[in-house]
Amino acid sequence: MLSEANVAAVWLTLKLATITTVILLIVGTPIAWWLARTHSKWKGVIGAVVALPLVLPPTVLGFYLLMILGPHGPIGQLTQFLGWGVLPFTFAGLVVASVFYSMPFVVQPLQQAFEAIGARPLEVAATLRASPWDAFFTVVLPLAKPGFITASILGFAHTVGEFGVVLMIGGNIPEKTRVVSVQIYDHVEALEYAEAHVLAGGMLLFSFLVLLALYSRKGTSTWK
Amino acid sequence: MTFDKAIHARFQVAWPGFNLDVELRLPGRGVTALFGHSGSGKTTLLRCLAGLERQSVGSLNFKGEVWQDDARGICRPTHRRPLGYVFQEASLFPHLSVRKNLDYGRKRVNGGHKVSLDHAVELLGIGHLLDRMPDRLSGGERQRVAIARALATSPELLLMDEPLAALDLKRKSEILPYLERLHDELEIPVCYVSHVPDEVARLADHVVLLSEGRVVAAGGLRETMARLDLPTAFTEDAGVVIEAVVADHDETYRLTRLDFPGGSVVVARRQESLGRRLRFRVHARDVSLALARAKGTSIVNLLPATVVEVADADTPAHVLVRLDAAGTPLIARITRYSLDHLGVTPGKSMWAQIKAVALLG
Numbered sequence: 340m341l342s343e344a345n346v347a348a349v350w351l352t353l354k355l356a357t358i359t360t361v362i363l364l365i366v367g368t369p370i371a372w373w374l375a376r377t378h379s380k381w382k383g384v385i386g387a388v389v390a391l392p393l394v395l396p397p398t399v400l401g402f403y404l405l406m407i408l409g410p411h412g413p414i415g416q417l418t419q420f421l422g423w424g425v426l427p428f429t430f431a432g433l434v435v436a437s438v439f440y441s442m443p444f445v446v447q448p449l450q451q452a453f454e455a456i457g458a459r460p461l462e463v464a465a466t467l468r469a470s471p472w473d474a475f476f477t478v479v480l481p482l483a484k485p486g487f488i489t490a491s492i493l494g495f496a497h498t499v500g501e502f503g504v505v506l507m508i509g510g511n512i513p514e515k516t517r518v519v520s521v522q523i524y525d526h527v528e529a530l531e532y533a534e535a536h537v538l539a540g541g542m543l544l545f546s547f548l549v550l551l552a553l554y555s556r557k558g559t560s561t562w563k
Numbered sequence: 564m565t566f567d568k569a570i571h572a573r574f575q576v577a578w579p580g581f582n583l584d585v586e587l588r589l590p591g592r593g594v595t596a597l598f599g600h601s602g603s604g605k606t607t608l609l610r611c612l613a614g615l616e617r618q619s620v621g622s623l624n625f626k627g628e629v630w631q632d633d634a635r636g637i638c639r640p641t642h643r644r645p646l647g648y649v650f651q652e653a654s655l656f657p658h659l660s661v662r663k664n665l666d667y668g669r670k671r672v673n674g675g676h677k678v679s680l681d682h683a684v685e686l687l688g689i690g691h692l693l694d695r696m697p698d699r700l701s702g703g704e705r706q707r708v709a710i711a712r713a714l715a716t717s718p719e720l721l722l723m724d725e726p727l728a729a730l731d732l733k734r735k736s737e738i739l740p741y742l743e744r745l746h747d748e749l750e751i752p753v754c755y756v757s758h759v760p761d762e763v764a765r766l767a768d769h770v771v772l773l774s775e776g777r778v779v780a781a782g783g784l785r786e787t788m789a790r791l792d793l794p795t796a797f798t799e800d801a802g803v804v805i806e807a808v809v810a811d812h813d814e815t816y817r818l819t820r821l822d823f824p825g826g827s828v829v830v831a832r833r834q835e836s837l838g839r840r841l842r843f844r845v846h847a848r849d850v851s852l853a854l855a856r857a858k859g860t861s862i863v864n865l866l867p868a869t870v871v872e873v874a875d876a877d878t879p880a881h882v883l884v885r886l887d888a889a890g891t892p893l894i895a896r897i898t899r900y901s902l903d904h905l906g907v908t909p910g911k912s913m914w915a916q917i918k919a920v921a922l923l924g
Contacts, residue, residue, distance in 0.1 A: 459650070459654060460654070460656065462641070462650075463648075465614075465641035466613060466615075466641055466642075466646065466647065466648035466668075467668030467671060467712070467713075467716060468668055468671035468716060469642055469667075469668075469671060470640075470642050471642075473642075477667075481658045482656075482657070482658060
C-alpha cells in the first residue's frame with residue numbers, strides 16, 4: 340500500500356523524531372531544572388529564548404539556522420574546521436534544527452513538573468542522607484514521570500509535524516532529509532493525490548491518537 | 564565540664580522584613596522546645612540547625628563536632644549531618660510504600676544502627692501500615708510514619724517542626740503519647756518547635772523562647788516558664804509547670820492526690836496508677852493569695868509559699884507574683900489593689916490558693 344519512497348519518508352521521519360526526542364530529554368532536563376529552581380535574573384531571558392519557536396514562523400528559525408550553520412556562519416566554520424563539513428542539507432543538520440524547533444515542547448512540561456514538585460521533597464531527601472544527585476534520581480525523576488511522558492510525546496509529535504524548518508535547513512533529499520510532511524507536499528505538487536492521501540491520512544490518525552493518549556491519561560500523582 | 568556534650572549554635576539570617584540573630588547553647592540530652600509565636604523565627608532556626616537555610620551565616624558545634632563555621636568556610640550539607648527532621652506537614656514520598664519510605668533514609672546510613680527499624684516501628688505503632696501507600700494513611704498515621712522514618716536513620720539529633728500543627732485535636736491526642744515515649748526512651752537531643760504552651764509543658768525539658776528572631780529566654784522548663792521578666796506576649800499566658808507523682812486515689816470523693824516537692828494537689832480521679840509521673844500546669848490567673856490559711860472556702864488546693872518577686876502583668880491593673888512553695892515555683896496574677904492592701908512584698912509568707920490545675924496528658 341505504501342510506495343518505496345513513502346516508506347523511506349516515514350522511516351526517516353520516525354528516526355528524526357526519535358533522535359530529536361532523546362537529545363531533547365538529555366539537553367532539556369537540566370535547562371528545565373534550572374528554570375524551575377533558579378532565582379537568577381537570566382531566568383526570563385532563557386525562558387523566552389526557549390519559547391521563541393512557539394511564536395516564530397519556522398522560516399525565520401530556518402533562515403537563521405541556515406546562516407549560522409552554513410559555510411560562512413560561525414558554527415559552519417567550526418564544523419568545517421573540525422572536518423565535519425557543513426550541516427545544512429544533511430540529516431545531522433535536520434536533527435540540530437529539530438532540537439531547537441521542538442525545545443519548548445519538551446522543556447515546558449518538564450519545568451512545570453519540577454515546579455509542581457517544589458523544593459520540599461529534596462529537603463526531605465537531604466534530611467534522609469540523600470545527596471542532591473541521589474535525590475534527583477530517586478525522588479524527582481519518579482515524581483516527575485508524568486511530566487517526562489508528556490514532554491516525550493509532545494517533543495516526538497511536534498518533530499514529526501514540522502515542515503517549514505525542514506524545508507529551509509534540510510531541503511528535499513530522498514532518504515536524507517525528505518520527511519513525511521515534505522513528501523506530502525511533493526505528492527500534492529505532482530498531483531499524486533492518492534499517494535498524498537495515504538501519508539496525510541496517516542499523519543492525521545497519528546496526531547489524533549497521540550493527543551488522545553495525552554489528554555485521556557489519568558491525573559498526575561500529587562505530592563502528599 | 565561537659566562542654567563537649569552540648570550543642571552550640573550561632574545563626575544570623577537577614578531577609579527583607581525579618582532578621583534572625585540567635586546564640587544558643589542547647590543541652591545534649593532531652594527535649595528542647597523552641598517556643599514562640601508565628602513569625603518569631605523558630606522554624607527558621609530549626610532549618611539553620613539542619614543546614615536547610617542556605618542564606619544563614621553562623622556556626623554550629625554539635626557535641627564537639629563542627630557542622631558549620633562560615634567564618635572558616637565550613638558548612639556540612641544537610642545530607643552529611645546525622646540528624647532526623649520531621650516537617651510540619653507530612654512529607655512522605657508518595658511514590659513509595661510506608662516500608663520503602665522507612666528504608667529510604669535507613670539504607671543510606673553507614674555504620675551501626677543504634678535505633679533498629681523494628682524499634683522505630685514499634686515505638687510509633689505503625690507495624691500494620693508497612694505495605695500501604697502514603698495516600699491510604701490518615702494524617703496522624705502519616706506523621707507517625709514520618710517520625711519513624713527520621714528515627715530509623717539513627718540520628719544523633721532529632722529536629723521536629725510542629726509535627727502536630729496540621730492535625731486536629733483527636734489526631735494530636737493520638738500522637739502525643741508516642742512523642743512522650745520518644746522523650747522517655749531516646750538518648751538523643753530533640754529540638755521541638757511549637758507555639759502551643761501545653762504541648763511544650765508536656766514534652767519539653769528545656770525551653771528557648773523566641774520573639775522576632777531573638778532569644779528572649781532559655782533554660783530549664785520550670786524555671787523559664789516561671790520567669791516574670793518576659794515580654795507580655797508570654798506573660799498573658801503565664802503559669803508554671805509542675806511534675807508530680809500520682810500518690811493516692813480517694814474512691815469516696817473520686818479524687819486523686821498528686822505529690823511534688825514542696826506539697827501536693829488534689830484533682831478529679833485519674834486513671835493513672837500510683838507512682839506514675841504526671842505534669843500539670845498552673846496558670847497564674849488560677850492562683851490567688853491569702854495572708855492566712857483560708858477557712859470556709861471551697862478551694863481545696865492551698866499551699867504555703869514565700870513571695871520571691873513582683874512584676875508587671877499584661878494589664879496595668881494586675882501584677883504577677885512569683886512564689887516559692889518549698890522549692891516549687893508558682894506564679895499568681897493578682898490585682899495591684901490586692902498587692903497594696905495585703906502588703907505583698909518579697910520574703911513574705913502567704914498561702915497560695917489554686918483554683919484549677921491543667922493536667923497534661
